[in-house]
Amino acid sequence: MAIRKRSRHSVPPATTIRRKKRRRKMKRHIVMIGMMGAGKTAIGSELARRLHVPFTDSDAEIESAAAMSISEIFARDGEAFFRDRETQVLSRILKGPPGVVSTGGGAWMQAGNRELIRAHGLSVWLNCDLETLWHRVRQRSTRPLLKTADPKGTLARLLEQRAPVYAGADVTFEARADDSIEAAATRLIDQLRGIVPEFPEAK
Template identity: 40%
Template sequence: MKNLVLIGFMGTGKSVVGRALAARLDRPFVDVDEAIEREQGRPIRKIFAEQGEPAFRAVERAMIQRVTQRDGQVIAAGGGAIMDEGNLAALSRRGWLVWLTAEPDVILQRIGDPATRPLLNTADPRARVAELLALRQATYAKADAVVETSRRTVEQVVHEIIRIGEKAW
């Protein structure tokens, strides 16, 4: 049974939807960012601050390689994880990818204080969100399905993923 892999920008609902989807399908749930924080014993923002983005991405790559050794899971990948071709290949090879999307204003509302997100700790977080979305769009579009989350409840998003995915799994 393939993994169900949720990809998309921060604040689109990957973690919240992933937990609910895993519970609904009775599958294990793995949040890659949470697994990294547990393993490293510190928040991702500290890894960024102390070691930089390249060091974080190396840790993320290793975690994804481990996580994708198992099948039948619901996986929430970090927002930038699939920008690494190796990560995208590993997640795609053993998974069905769902790109969760949301409008920039909704993303900013959901994430709260942008200063807690290393990539958004700028003078104009909204412009940075738009810039990163534009940079990542072509890669996110390689997903098997797309589900917009801006005006949907978690349960509605879960239902839509199951509806779309039933034929693909």
Template identity: 45%
Template sequence: MPETSTQTEPRLILPRPVALVGLMGVGKTTVGRRLADALAVPFRDADEEIEKAAGLSVADIFAAFGEAGFRDGEQKVISRLLDDGPQILATGGGAFVQPTTHDAIRQKAITVWLKTDLRVIARRVANRNHRPLLRDRDPMEVLREHEKNRYPFYAKADITVDTGDQSHAKSVELVLSALQAFLDKN
């Protein structure tokens, strides 16, 4: 009788957290949850963790304390989360632009920039009033500003994955392949 193999393919083992960076609406949370499931590691969404810590929604934090107050809390929460070992961390769109937060993420995590065409993102975020930076503004105008101001920071990520306008499952496959290639080199 022929031998059957009971071995499964080796699972990608993360040596430290993976931080997803990129513009709002690019899919950091949705792709991140699926990526965490595929890797059997915890998933954390920085905005959700900030809301838990503050007892307020992101919109309410912005209203009460302004963007500077939000960014201060964001930095503290992300620093704490990065000390929790291997996980997938979806960061807010502006987190990687803040110097202290940027440095902490770069030191403690593998950074993955999820990048997608601005028109795709604009379609995804249109009519979503939970995003404080879009209130009463044209999403494409905001995204173009963010592209100009944030892309130079995102470009410093360890890995860039252009997810395009495809399924989340395909995006997860692309990230897994890019992570494997990165870990094989490092």
């Protein structure tokens, strides 16, 4: 019986093999936590782009599911209702393929959410100082928790209350006011590579 020669086209290109290996290495979600204005969405989306994995913003997913903005949900149904929906959406996201996930500022404050994130991902706290946070959020009217007589004071109190809980994240990343999104993503990738042996390659 004649033996057929193996076609050279049957061997995947080296770049394809490398990409498949890279995707296999991403075994857990990277979950961005921290205050509003810390840069979770901006840095998270850049990180996902470089790692060739999906990026998901949990707040955006909640708004899509409810066909309402976060502010509208708070106004109509209250914060407790929102937190329940947040947990449901977060659970669905974390059961999907590994990627980068940006969470709302209060998500990590819920014990159930912390358990979900620890079970399915690596939590990264974007630690950002008050003045930088205030500079980024003061012109936005979409932050329901800051609709008070003293929004900066409210932001300061939230940061004081939340920082000790955020500190329980797997990784603390110091978010700098003068960093570009690209520079911050590069620093975060370098930090994660030093912590997680199987951390995938990034371009």
